[in-house]
Amino acid sequence: MLATPGSHVPPGEEWVHEVKWDGIRLLGDSPAGRTQARLTTRNENDATTAWPEIADGPTRDLLVDGEVIALNDGGLPDFRVLMDRMHNRDRRKAARFAAERPATYMVFDLLRLDGRLLVDEPWTERRKVLEGLHADGDLGSWQVPGTYEDGHMLHEVTKQQGLEGIVSKRRGSRYRPGERSKDWIKLPHRYRASLVVGGWRPEVGTEGGTERLGALLVGQPTPDGLIYRGRVGSGITGKRAQRLGELLRETGRNPFAGPDVDPDGGVPAVDAKGTHWVEPLLVVEVETHGTAVAAASYEGRLRQPSFIGIRDDIEPKDL
Structure with missing residues (x-):
């Protein structure tokens, strides 16, 4: 599911707001019985080899959507830090990259859990289950970034801090794979x-x-x-x-x-x-x-x- 570009922070209590990460969008698929998750790009290309520190994620059966990020020398998420890694399929090089500048998987949506698809559940329900998995340690090293009620505050703070922007999401929105939806609004700086x-x-x-x-x-x-x-x-x-x-x-x-x-x-x-x-x-x-x-x-x-x-x-x- 993709966000639609917006011109302003949508108002009202029906919206919740998140940081827009300057990274690489990946789906994380951790099937039951496997010790390593499969990471795929939006084009359904297998990128698992490139991210060994992320592929060793949860052992529970789940499918998530998120962003791989890495910090630049100034401590900010920066896509360019990942450029040498994103197309690499050499395991030795990937291990070296992971040791030199490790990446983090920021998970913001849950699409499947224990064989049950959650895409038709409202965002609020998917988010509640996702936060519970994180709190219980079921996501391993994968992180779940926070959400914010005050979109205008978040928009201003992310701008001051040099972050990429924000994404506003309608609380009742369903997850529509591959679609660009107006239920998600992106506001990059x-x-x-x-x-x-x-x-x-x-x-x-x-x-x-x-x-x-x-x-x-x-x-x-x-x-x-x-x-x-x-x-x-x-x-x-x-x-x-x-x-x-x-x-x-x-x-x-x-x-x-x-x-x-x-x-x-x-x-x-x-x-x-x-x-x-x-x-x-x-x-x-x-x-x-x-x-x-x-x-x-x-x-x-x-x-x-x-x-x-x-x-x-x-x-x-x-x-």
Whole structure:
């Protein structure tokens, strides 16, 4: 069951609210008689091998829905921490990943228990049984995150703490596998940041000929130099791309601080290849998921960034 994007926290006592986790959605199936659970993705791909610390879960017969999360260096759940693990099917590598940065399975719904399907039960009943299983230790290492009555409070707190957002659920809702339902409303946080352009990449398919601007490489000014924060392509089309091209002053020098200055400052080879470096003079406004420009973020990279506009009212020194 998938949540529908919303524009505001739904009001009323018929709704309950949860933290929206920045992780990987997995179903956990622990059939009777098996010592290891089977973990599957939304596309029904078997992901059990990738998560050994999670697969060794409960021994009771149950099927749950949840999110695998791992914390970044700032202590926040961060999808990018999981990227190297999500497609891995090598058991030795999986064991090493689990030891270096263990993941946690946050279970938020119960679909089957002891052979009985619960999908047609209201959310309140499924949640009550799930919390009872957790309290009795029947879920092993799997965790059950809290729920909150005050959605506006949770929305504001998660924003302040740099979490991904919230999900609001109708108390009487049934679980509809595979469906996107308005009984679940997701409200992810989007953050604005003013960053400096240090380079641009041509639009795919225009390299070598009449190159059109397709993406910007942006960074954050610091006392140690311009620290690379990522590549922004979404939102750059037509007149916007043309206007940006007119304002950028090309140079043969990479303006970003390298790894010798800041471990997160260097531009990855995949982003640097084919880039036209520019004087770091232009400030742009970028919208992104998560507080990626904060010092506590994992590698300080933007997540799903989009270009908002040119900030001709401020200069890099103002940042």
